[in-house]
Amino acid sequence: MPAPLLSLRGLTKTYGTVRANRGIDLDVAEGSIHAILGENGAGKSTLMKLIYGVETPDAGEVIWRGHHVALSSPAEARRQGIGMVFQHFSLFETLTVVENISLIVPGSKAELTARIRTLGQEYGLEVEPRAHVHALSVGERQRVEIIRCLMTDPKLLILDEPTSVLPPQSVQRLFQTLTRLRDRGVSILFISHKLEEIRSICDRATILRDGQVTGNIDPREHDAHDLARMMIGRDMPETRPAVAREPGELRLELAGLDHQPDDPFAQSLSGINLQLRAGEILGIAGVSGNGQGELSRLISGETTDPAASDQIRMMGQPVGHLNAAARRKLGFAFVPEERLGRGAVPEMSLADNTLLTAHRQGLVRRGMINRLREAAFTARCIADYDVRTPGPQAEAGALSGGNLQKFIVGREIMLAPRLLFVSQPTWGVDIGAASAIRRRLVDLRNDGVAVLIISEEIEELFEICDRIQVIREGRLSAALQVSQTRVEDIGRYMIGAEERAGV
Template sequence: MAAPLLSLRGISKRYGEVRANQAVDIDVAPRSIHAILGENGAGKSTLMKLIYGVETPDSGEMLWQGVPLKLASPAAARRRGIGMVFQHFSLFETLTVIENIRLVVPGQTRALIARIRELGTEFGLEVDPHAHVHELSVGERQRVEIIRCLMTDPKLLILDEPTSVLPPQSVDKLFDTLLRLRDGGVSVLFISHKLEEIRAICDRATILSAGKVTGHVDPREHDAHDLARMMIGRDMPEPPPRTPSEPGETMLELIGLTYTPDDPFGMPLKDVALTLRAGEILGIAGISGNGQAELSELISGEIRLPFENREQVQMMGEPVGHLGPAERRQLGFAFVPEDRLGRGAVQGMSLARNSLLTAHPLGLVRHGLIAMAQATEFTRRCIADHDVRTSGAEAEASGLSGGNLQKFIVGREMMLAPKLFFLAQPTWGVDIGAATAIRQKLVALRNEGVAILVISEEIDELFDICDRIQVLSQGRLSPSLETRETRPEDIGRYMIGAGAAA
């Protein structure tokens, strides 16, 4: 066998009392795609940051082609030929796409723009080089990260949940790219909670649990169920049955919703119509950048309509298009945004103080003063009930793994006992065990009579939990499709604008 491209020997990293990595040993072979598997909080992202020079190990040794490797920064890692695409984006939001890429990739602006467009066309990662990052959806930002990394011609490419917000067509193209890169001499470290992806593309897998290596396997020799059991240490629970019932009263109605954003790079919405009733889950499918961000902000109240158009958005039978988020929440509305850091939680605040953001009406504020003891107790119940892996209610949001922060935000909103519950990308970056748990809870809420709207780019997720699906394409919403009478290929045709003809 060829000598490893990268070797880790006894790598350990601690943050206060938390042992993120403990004596980790891994060999990454040349020309290989190597998966790192584990639950949220298992230490995967920390380990990748150590390899990329973002963090420094407390002990242990890294070897690059047999030579000791010490990295003082990501720039030093890139000079060695190590590139990384982060799960949480490392982009400057006030800069344009090309300005962000120029910070890392040398070259003339015109040539870089041409290369961005070329990669976008080749791999289904289209993005406007002149768009400001703050104007882009989460999926479009992920495309920028992947393009920027590919433009550095890495020998080792680290991908942390690279497909979590990509449509199926782009995932296939990305996998083709990775296989070509592997065959051309590039090794890939691949983190994904989608076990079928691991089986499809990876030559080797290392399993982490609580920061320790618990096994090395060839994922092609195991089915997804076996991999899930090895990863979470137990059998996967069965999802609860979707109890057949007649939906109740209408909880959300969009009537000819038309909106033109001020942002020239935004997606206008054209005559959008949907009806969601109590006791059903409606899913919105679509490729990122087709109006999901605008639709989310209009439903959540972050964008308000002129008073004369207020009836285009109705909740619990009342026109709310002109109302803000707080007023809509008073009617029984709860919301989980796709951007968990920034919109769902404040990263520098404790979980208890993050609970106050939306749960303050539940006795957490009294006579205009914060009731910190009640906020802490609320947060502890959320942590316990939703299996949030953290040191406690005083832990900062930024200290949680992406999946655990997502579980906290979803749990916080569920504890508000909403009548109408809206979630955008509810299981993005969440491991298979946690994703199953979130979906179980959503189906249970649906069975209790809650109206649930889910925007997701995970087609399998929508088919798992939704009663009906509509597809958003170029700012237009397809007719309502009964899930039990619809195939994934039908959804795919609507996603590319061919559904009506089909």
């Protein structure tokens, strides 16, 4: 057998009391697609950071193309031929796509622009090189990160959950990209929570649990059920079916909403109509970058529009002119797409992060923080939502991606909202925790809460929504009853085939 491209022996990394990686052995073959699987907090991202030189191991050896190496920084890793696309992106928001890429890749702007376009077309990663990153959706930002990596011509490409934010069509194209790269001899290390994907594309899978390797298998020889059990150590919980019920009063109404953003690359919205009642879940499906971000900001109150005051109504009141805090006072709660920065402040403790939105739950009295209540609220959120962390004082930024998501979703549900809006509810969350979050959302609906979800995962929307509307190029389709709709119908709306067919 040829020598592996990369071998790890006994790699260990500890953060304070958390043993994130314990004696990891791993071999990545040349020209292979190798999955790393594991629950949230199992240590997958830490392992990738050790390989990419972002973190230094406490113990263990890295053997790269037959030589012992110390990958002391990402620049060193890139020099050796290792590239990485992170779960949390590392782009400068105020720069354009091509400016961001030029920080790492040499070449004139014109050359880089041309290469971005060619690579984009070749690999199904289209993005406008002149667009400012702040105007891009999460999915588009990820495309930029992948293109930037490919431009450094890596021998090993590490992808931390590359498909979690991609719509199904793009996942297929990305897989073609990865397969093409593998056929040209590039190895790919790939973190994913989506077991079917792993089975369809990966040659090998290494399973981590609690910082240790618990399995090293050929994923094509095991079904998704088997993989799930190896990963979470038990069988998958089932989602409880929603109880049929009569929807109640209108909690959210968008009536003929138009919006022209200031940013020329952002998507304008036109004629948006939506009605959401107490006791139902409405899902918004669509390929990222079709106006989801703009719509989210208008609903959450991050963007206010006094002229459209009456076009956005919550709990029966016009709110277009109200900011986010005023809308929350009416019983609105919100989980944004970006966990770090918008959902939570990474430098603050979890306890202080609960204050951001839960201060009205008796945590602040006469301007004074009640630390005991703050700690109790945070501890309840950690326990009820199975957030794996040392405790309420842990910094939000130190949590693994999925655990931070569980924390933010839990915090917002604990506010007992009348209207809950969740963008990408299970992004980056492992399969066990994802089904737990979905069950919570269905329970809320059954208790009479109005729930709005934006998700790019059609299966997820089908599992829990009563009705689905599809957003495309800033317009929202009519609502489709899930019980009378097939997944393929939504897919056709997403790519605009319904309009072309004149339906």
